[in-house]
Amino acid sequence: MKRENRTIHVSLVVVGGGPAGLAxxxxxxxxxxxxxxxxxxxxxxxxxxxxxxxxGFGVHKFNEELTGPEYAxxxxxRVRELGIPYRxxxxxxxxxxxxxxxxxxxxxxxxxxKAGAVILAMGCRERSRGAVRIPGTRPAGVYTAGTAQLFVNxxxxxxxxxxxxxxxxxxxxxxxxxxRLEGAEVKAVLELMPYSGGLKRNxxxxxxxxxxxxxxxxxxxxxxxxxxxTGVTIARVxxxxxxxxxxxxxxxxxxxxxxxxxxxxxxxxxxxxxxLDPVTGxxxxxxxxxxxxxxxxxxxxxxxVHDLVxxxxxxxxxxxxxxxxxxxxxxxxxxxxxxxxxxxVRYVVPQRISGGGEELRLFFRPxxxxxxxxxxxxxxxxxxxxxxxxxxxPGEMESIVLKEEELRRVHGDITIEVxxxx
Amino acid sequence: MxxxxxxxxxxxxxxxxxxxxLTDGAVTKVEGNLCRRGEExxxxxxxxxxxxxxxxxxxxxxxxxxxxxxxxxxxxxxFHCMEVLKGVVVTAPVAAGSVIVADICGTxxxxxxxxxx
Numbered sequence: 001m002k003r004e005n006r007t008i009h010v011s012l013v014v015v016g017g018g019p020a021g022l023a024x025x026x027x028x029x030x031x032x033x034x035x036x037x038x039x040x041x042x043x044x045x046x047x048x049x050x051x052x053x054x055x056g057f058g059v060h061k062f063n064e065e066l067t068g069p070e071y072a073x074x075x076x077x078r079v080r081e082l083g084i085p086y087r088x089x090x091x092x093x094x095x096x097x098x099x100x101x102x103x104x105x106x107x108x109x110x111x112x113x114k115a116g117a118v119i120l121a122m123g124c125r126e127r128s129r130g131a132v133r134i135p136g137t138r139p140a141g142v143y144t145a146g147t148a149q150l151f152v153n154x155x156x157x158x159x160x161x162x163x164x165x166x167x168x169x170x171x172x173x174x175x176x177x178x179x180r181l182e183g184a185e186v187k188a189v190l191e192l193m194p195y196s197g198g199l200k201r202n203x204x205x206x207x208x209x210x211x212x213x214x215x216x217x218x219x220x221x222x223x224x225x226x227x228x229x230t231g232v233t234i235a236r237v238x239x240x241x242x243x244x245x246x247x248x249x250x251x252x253x254x255x256x257x258x259x260x261x262x263x264x265x266x267x268x269x270x271x272x273x274x275x276l277d278p279v280t281g282x283x284x285x286x287x288x289x290x291x292x293x294x295x296x297x298x299x300x301x302x303x304x305v306h307d308l309v310x311x312x313x314x315x316x317x318x319x320x321x322x323x324x325x326x327x328x329x330x331x332x333x334x335x336x337x338x339x340x341x342x343x344x345v346r347y348v349v350p351q352r353i354s355g356g357g358e359e360l361r362l363f364f365r366p367x368x369x370x371x372x373x374x375x376x377x378x379x380x381x382x383x384x385x386x387x388x389x390x391x392x393x394p395g396e397m398e399s400i401v402l403k404e405e406e407l408r409r410v411h412g413d414i415t416i417e418v419x420x421x422x
Numbered sequence: 423m424x425x426x427x428x429x430x431x432x433x434x435x436x437x438x439x440x441x442x443x444l445t446d447g448a449v450t451k452v453e454g455n456l457c458r459r460g461e462e463x464x465x466x467x468x469x470x471x472x473x474x475x476x477x478x479x480x481x482x483x484x485x486x487x488x489x490x491x492x493x494x495x496x497x498x499x500x501f502h503c504m505e506v507l508k509g510v511v512v513t514a515p516v517a518a519g520s521v522i523v524a525d526i527c528g529t530x531x532x533x534x535x536x537x538x539x
Contacts, residue, residue, distance in 0.1 A: 068488075
């Protein structure tokens with residue numbers, strides 16, 4: 001085993017070799033930064049896309065319907081073409097505010113890397129049973145949907161035969177179909193909210209196609225079984241999301257898959273002193289995707305949870321380009337104003353903008369389903385832009401572009417609101 | 423013969439509930455759509471519904487290999503195709519895009535490798 005107990009120096013470290021890290025590294029290299037290094041915890045590049053064998057990736061970016069591995073391979077091939085160095089099986093354990101990245105791997109041992117800039121692209125982890133506090137016993141057979149996806153698609157193991165899915169986000173829907181295709185019986189998909197958090201396409205093609213019932217306003221109230229899961233008690237919930245006693249019902253199953261949300265993995269960002277947004281769970285960034293710590297950038301699901309990888313790649317390209325400018329000393333430094341979520345909006349990214357530049361796309365997530373919606377952007381009390389949308393839903397991220405002349409009218413904090421079209 | 427079917431349009435997040443009238447298997451009326459895309463979707467979905475099929479096949483000397491249909495195949499052939507794919511075992515190396523099962527179940531569609539193994 002080679003021990004590398006020393007400090008090495010590079011211009012840029014990219015933490016994470018998933019879609020965000022790959023796109024950021026590629027863009028930064030294309031902007032002329034030569035010595036960069038991607039650090040990946042897993043055995044191969046590609047991140048979560050490797051286990052997403054279904055199609056639907058790249059419609060926006062490549063105008064093609066690719067599978068996860070195909071989408072990842074496009075970027076991995078480019079990384080190899082450009083000769084961008086990367087290390088897999090490498091765990092970053094610390095990042096300091098002055099860009100010292102500490103990592104460990106079997107091959108290199110403990111390594112300290114002093115970087116000119118750092119891009120955070122660690123992605124998310126899944127919320128687990130503990131996070132949603134489901135009462136009952138602790139039998140085998142309760143998995144997060146992503147873990148089940150890893151078992152089925154990367155390892156070739158089926159986690160069970162009779163399945164209930166809690167949570168109708170896209171991963172839950174995709175896994176309901178995957179389990180059904182592999183011969184399992186999928187009894188139901190339960191959703192706590194009165195609407196699904198998944199894409200319409202997935203509800204139709206993953207559930208309706210296979211006659212899998214979607215029970216809205218339902219949750220699991222108890223887990224049964226000693227060694228192996230034997231079933232779950234489910235119930236309808238009232239408007240305060242509390243289970244209604246009289247609606248309780250037992251469903252016999254040996255597997256419960258949880259698709260109950262994602263948490264950006266920001267322990268390293270916190271260690272570096274990066275300011276986090278309590279709503280997104282990700283860093284607070286400006287339009288360059290620079291965090292509150294100079295020279296540390298963030299992109300992809302570690303910044304905020306995306307529905308489509310296409311937007312992850314685009315965001316990562318912004319971060320990669322910004323990091324290159326930062327390293328050349330060309331990143332513009334201007335006063336910033338806050339971009340805030342107003343009525344009907346859960347969060348806005350970027351959270352801070354300087355208002356310079358030609359145009360700027362603000363991403364935001366509506367906080368409820370709204371048909372006949374009016375999106376308005378205002379600054380310092382003045383209305384900058386209004387856009388009507390037939391429908392907005394929390395399951396699909398929205399964005400709005402501010403043009404140069406609108407940016408010139410920015411005087412004070414920006415607020416995005418979603419209301420009913422009058 | 424006349425028949426009415428209800429389907430959800432998936433062309434956009436609106437998800438219009440379409441009422442489709444079919445006469446002798448041909449779409450004669452579409453209601454409930456807010457735009458033209460709904461009508462196109464109803465015609466496709468009711469007359470010749472197709473789906474992309476993605477799954478994995480076993481690899482004798484490695485982890486499962488993700489595979490996909492080169493293009494969408496008839497929806498009602500999906501489970502039949504899955505049965506065939508369950509019996510397929512390949513040996514690495516396999517190049518991305520190589521044909522794993524040609525013309526699967528007589529659909530005229532090839533199953534290809536999604537990545538290399």
